[in-house]
Amino acid sequence: MKSRLNAPPIAADLASSTDTASFEAKTYAKVGRRLIPFLMLCYLGAYLDRVNVGFAKLQMLNDLRFSETVYGMGAGIFFLGYFLFEVPSNVILHRVGARNWLARIMLTWAVISACFVFVKTPTMFYVLRFLLGVAEAGFAPGVILYLTYWFPAARRAKALSLFFMAIPLAGIVGGPLSGYIMHAFAGVHGLAGWKWLFILEALPSLVLGVVILFYLDNGIAGAKWLTDAEKALLTRNVEKDKSQTVEHVSIRAFIGDRRLWLMASIYFCVVLGQYGLTFWLPTIIRRAGVADPLWVGIFTAIPYLCAIITLPLVGASADKRRERRLHLAIPMLVAAAGFATLPMLGSVGASIVCVSVAAAGILASSSQFWSLPTAVLGGMSAAAGIAAVNCFANLAGFFSPAIVGWLNDLTGKSTAGLIFISTAIVVGAGLVFLVPAKTVNR
Template structure:
């Protein structure tokens, strides 16, 4: 069977030969292997520094005499800083380039994360979480925007699913590592284990922040590892899909676009479920009957291993079938059902199995969601739109731990919080089917 050919444009005065579909696939594989593993490592560091507070909680609350409500509010305040600085961050990235701006983001949050060692009061906890959110704002939406410079929407679901595999990898690596640090370093140099946790887990972000300056290119034109024909083909594919995207002409038109608000609402529901999982997973495992911090860490890694398997399979299926809505809705349904079932389980093994379904579903949905807005927006609209959707939706990261913590304190157990998460995710599914299939299934 003959492979499909595409007409290639001219670039820099060079007329390109026709490229087969197989050759084009190899080119995109080359781009993926150059960019995605490194960006995954960076996001792994970001996510580790963002959610290791869930493990620190196991010791920190007792040491500092914090309640579940104080913890939940502090965990969520991170997202207020995120909300305020995310859109400006993405616009700056679009103007000054990804290399310098992503490096700045990583170096700043690494220093702030290590500074959690000085937290003593609820107020200092709230301030540090807010500063961490402010520092990290723009990294994930910045990378999503950056990938639109390289991949057309028809190839982006796979690239995004690979990038978002950093979240379960952070759980796989971070769980046992966090448990080990808290256990092995407890009392070392008269510091609590949770303080060592914040200091040591900030080091990877610090190193990777420096590495970005030497490794990452701002776009296709700067890539010395591509020849002129490869650059021209990549730019042609990105430019040709630009004709199908929305490019808002004014701020008013941007704000009045109902599709942006629908996207933000959908992602709000996904994010609420995502952080309901990540901020409370260690606590759920501990309450299931596991007391040793190291084994809590090991068992929390298991749901993320299931997610590692699910993410690329769902992403490849979405690209192959060119279908986005069901590939987002079905994982959300499975996750919501698992959250609803979880309070009824009493054994550790059953709880871990249910948490695995919840994790695989909600984190796959988090990845698959971005195939929707990135298929519709282009140019500066993409920079502002992706960041706006992400920052509005990430307010769920504030409400999720705050409400769940309050419900846990109010009722004395976690059932009400998990039911709340389940209902919100189910509601998000209904919103997914309000997105016209023809606008995203390309």
């Protein structure tokens, strides 16, 4: 057998190409193992603190005599604070580094989340929800931006899918945990179960906010766990990806950029469905016939378990085929079908099947969407542009619970709210095809 040194030129080139591909695959796997699980854990903490109000609602509304409209307004007002401070937060992160800024975000939201134990009036509820949005502004888009420092566009959909698996993980872990806390801690030291919920679920974010300062690197250059060869490879790929970026778009130019308004509109529809699921899932399960908060929590884990299986499959398929639009639009239509069918069913089993379909579709859509704006933005314009798209779209987080809560009070049923969500998602899926394929399919 000939040695590699004496191999024919074509064979030598093939061997060299294989070695390079193997080294690159191992390097990105190493980066993924280092960053993604930890960032998922942080986002899981963020998501718990953001949406545990959906479980607290099962007891809090009765204790405080709040209406569905008050709850919907409070759940949604979080996103007004998020909207106002998200772009500046993401720009600051780009300038001062991810480590310090993400730690600041996590520590402040943990403290504010715990303060919900003091809520007595609608006004206090609204103020704390607004401040929670201010505190958390910039975290999710900040992480999305941070991942662009490490992963080129061709590898980003899979990385984003894995990161966004934290949302269904939060449902899988948070549902049973929230139900258990409200069931087991009710009356302990004279505090209602929903108050213990806010106190105990703030602790993970408090701890992780400190850990970030010691664990996270601001970028490739400062990563001591990478070899010089690995750093060179990662840097070369990221720089090459930036050179292929269609155009740098400043936040000032965002106002007149139809492409980014289109992306914001698409994501608005996705977020509307996402928070329609998040804020009302416990209520949907209860109305299907489950009374005990513990069992409500257990049943809410099932839809998120279905989503966590779906997300990596869709992300891997999108990267393999270098196709983005269908991998976003099809999950959106699947989610719309799940929401639209739900009002026709009455049993617990059938309701869980439909809401599982909706969860798998809408959460896959949430991760796949970010392959669009990250494909056309770079540098500081990415920091501003990603945050701008996210903050405008996240106004749906205000409108979704507010409108659904109002419709529920108006009709006495959940049917109108679910049809509203389903219709909005279908509109968003149609808008996807207005994005030119050549700008995102890479």
